[in-house]
Amino acid sequence: MKIATWNINGVKARIDNLLTWLKDSQPDIVCLQEIKSVDENFPRLEIEALGYHVETHGQKGFNGVAILSKLRFDEVTCRLPGNDGDDHARFIEGVFSTSAGVLRVVSLYLPNGNPVGTEKFTYKLGWMERLEAWAKDRLALEEPIVLAGDYNVIPQPIDAKNPDVWVNDALYQPESRSAFRQLSLLGFTDSIRAVTDEALYTFWDYQAGAWQKNNGIRIDHLMLSPEAARHLDAASVEKHVRAWEKPSDHVPAVVELALDAA
């Protein structure tokens, strides 16, 4: 089963790219972030025509997450618990049935957190604390879980072409990286790092020729619970998508799990 995460930076601007990529890559489950659309305007018909079920958690203008799945959704839950005042659309969880039992897949869009030293950074760290609490809770179920999305965290120096320029950025603060590391300490596996030590990026800024210089960062991650990691066959980044016409600034990251639909 192929599961992907992709920050598409506006679903309406990216619908042609998205449909092309779905046909090319044939993922079974896709986690999208930054759909920048309300649920009513999400282009679900074209996606459903390719055989996907569609669940969205959008809002006007910015943020917004979605899950597309060839498997039927058994359950859908929106919003990360722990702060009822948080009205950002950044979290959606789908539950599916596989030959090996339940599979949980989350599409998350973690706050950017810039600039450091403002309430935006505090919000990011608070969100990460809530995510850790959620992860602890779900791990107790001992189920395959794929925690996928735009984490807005550069885990290690190797995950940036020029780590030095990120030292004052929220994506590379010790607090951000430490909070990300907590997921690993809980038992989640960074799928890319389970298969390779090479420098790989998932985001290249639109500005200053970042793509042409391969000045990228790896901030989109698929974190696997132990029960998912034991089924991991492959993990990769679909870098070629960044060279398409009218690209998102992020590309899809993908895992292949040895699980079949029920």
Added chain:
DNA sequence: ATGGTCGTGATACGA
């Protein structure tokens, strides 16, 4: 060192 680019939706704002 500075300014550089996008998407949304109609204007600044977020990234």
